[in-house]
Amino acid sequence: MKILVIGQGGREHALAWKLRQSPLCQELIISPGNGGSGALGENVDLDISKHEHIIDLINERQINMVVIGPEAPLANGLADIIRMKNPDTMVIGPGKIGAQLEASKAFAKIFMQRNNIPTARYLTVRASDFQKGLAHIENMRAPIVLKADGLAAGKGVIICNSHDEAKRTLRTMLDGQFGEASAQVVIEEFLAGREYSVFVLTDGKDYYLLPEAKDYKRIGEGDNGLNTGGMGAVSPVSYVDDNLRLKTIEQVIRPTLSGLRNEGIDYVGFIFFGMIEVNGDPFVIEYNCRLGDPETEVVLPRIKSDLLKHMIDTAKGQINSSDLEVSSQTCSTVMLVSGGYPLAYEKGKKIEGLSLVKDALLFHAGTKRIDEEILTNGGRVLAITNLGEDTNEALKKCYEDIESIYFEKQYYRTDIGFDL
Ligand code: AMP
Ligand code: GLY
Numbered sequence: 001m002k003i004l005v006i007g008q009g010g011r012e013h014a015l016a017w018k019l020r021q022s023p024l025c026q027e028l029i030i031s032p033g034n035g036g037s038g039a040l041g042e043n044v045d046l047d048i049s050k051h052e053h054i055i056d057l058i059n060e061r062q063i064n065m066v067v068i069g070p071e072a073p074l075a076n077g078l079a080d081i082i083r084m085k086n087p088d089t090m091v092i093g094p095g096k097i098g099a100q101l102e103a104s105k106a107f108a109k110i111f112m113q114r115n116n117i118p119t120a121r122y123l124t125v126r127a128s129d130f131q132k133g134l135a136h137i138e139n140m141r142a143p144i145v146l147k148a149d150g151l152a153a154g155k156g157v158i159i160c161n162s163h164d165e166a167k168r169t170l171r172t173m174l175d176g177q178f179g180e181a182s183a184q185v186v187i188e189e190f191l192a193g194r195e196y197s198v199f200v201l202t203d204g205k206d207y208y209l210l211p212e213a214k215d216y217k218r219i220g221e222g223d224n225g226l227n228t229g230g231m232g233a234v235s236p237v238s239y240v241d242d243n244l245r246l247k248t249i250e251q252v253i254r255p256t257l258s259g260l261r262n263e264g265i266d267y268v269g270f271i272f273f274g275m276i277e278v279n280g281d282p283f284v285i286e287y288n289c290r291l292g293d294p295e296t297e298v299v300l301p302r303i304k305s306d307l308l309k310h311m312i313d314t315a316k317g318q319i320n321s322s323d324l325e326v327s328s329q330t331c332s333t334v335m336l337v338s339g340g341y342p343l344a345y346e347k348g349k350k351i352e353g354l355s356l357v358k359d360a361l362l363f364h365a366g367t368k369r370i371d372e373e374i375l376t377n378g379g380r381v382l383a384i385t386n387l388g389e390d391t392n393e394a395l396k397k398c399y400e401d402i403e404s405i406y407f408e409k410q411y412y413r414t415d416i417g418f419d420l
Helices: 010-020 051-061 071-075 078-085 096-103 105-114 127-138 163-177 242-262 295-302 307-315 391-402
Strands: 002-007 027-032 065-068 090-092 122-126 144-148 157-160 184-189 194-202 207-209 218-220 224-227 232-235 269-278 281-288 330-338 361-364 367-370 373-376 380-388
Touching (some): 002 051, 010 027, 010 307, 010 380, 027 051, 071 096, 096 281, 105 122, 105 184, 122 127, 122 163, 194 307, 207 242, 242 269, 295 330, 295 380, 330 391, 380 391
Parallel strands (some): 002 027, 065 090
Antiparallel strands (some): 194 207, 232 330, 361 380
């Protein structure tokens, strides 16, 4: 089979790494790819926001399957266009309407309410009901969570510690702090608990339940400071026991899939459930219509069976969930990032020592290859990933391996997994 992976992060490098291992994979293209993915297949540098370029590539190279990594092309309807123009090409990723689970928090909240899926209580407001929003805030307990409705590159959630702060923030958001994305704002009650993420690959009817994971979102040690795309991740998550997993399946995963079906939304692809456990019960914090980054980097190494086979069965509507084999080993990843990230940072720094790394799987995120050199090309640069018998062993190897790598102004958190 000829496969095209869309995207350029650590998630897409990890997908390429896993798909390459399948005997069913004859040709692999990653577009645009990064400095690591080119060693697994062919990087094709395209502007992936131009759907017609992707259709041309699919036709020229006779692609059999397209796996869409990031949310933006999904929210823009790339999967619909491929399915319409190339009905014989399998696509892993939902259409525009399914992607609304992530692209509109207001949509996701109404969907959960309609389908009795546990989530925080909320009110959605527009500028025209600002006064109603203020009155609602007045009746809540702080902290108060405000969420821009649309995609805001992971920055659209603000947790306000006081009523005054929440009222001011509501005004700023409705006034366009996140552009069109905050024309509607979800005001939500704060849930205190432990976060975890679960992932399914679904054909809209059946699903494969992938290993769960936890990511560390803040830039600073102890999970403090600015939000990032993710500074590290672990899988499994010690407090996700059989009981919590079962409740998550019964109260969240199954009702989500039956909700999609009942509402006539065809969904083929991944669903990432951002969860929080409150007094032993699961609540949904957010849906994503794709895999997570860096969660993918710890989830895929734990899958022993052939992911490409599972994707083919998914695209054909022939899922057999017991085919998925998961390793009992644990996996951890630590993100090496550019100094300054998530604010301004420099690119183009030469990365040294990659060949000295002993154990780690090195998933490239923001890198590019120029001749024989690998240069930094983004905020999150490399996901240093290891398997181990337990989280400590896996993390210890990550931190040993990270010592071999150097680029100017590099930074990483030394406390991934600190809370487990
Ligand atoms: P999101 O972009 O929806 O993943 O939200 C970013 C982060 O904000 C989450 O990972 C949580 O840590 C936090 N968060 C979002 N919603 C809530 C909530 N209702 N209660 C507590 N924390 C929340
Ligand atoms: N690591 C969080 C995300 O991929 O959205």
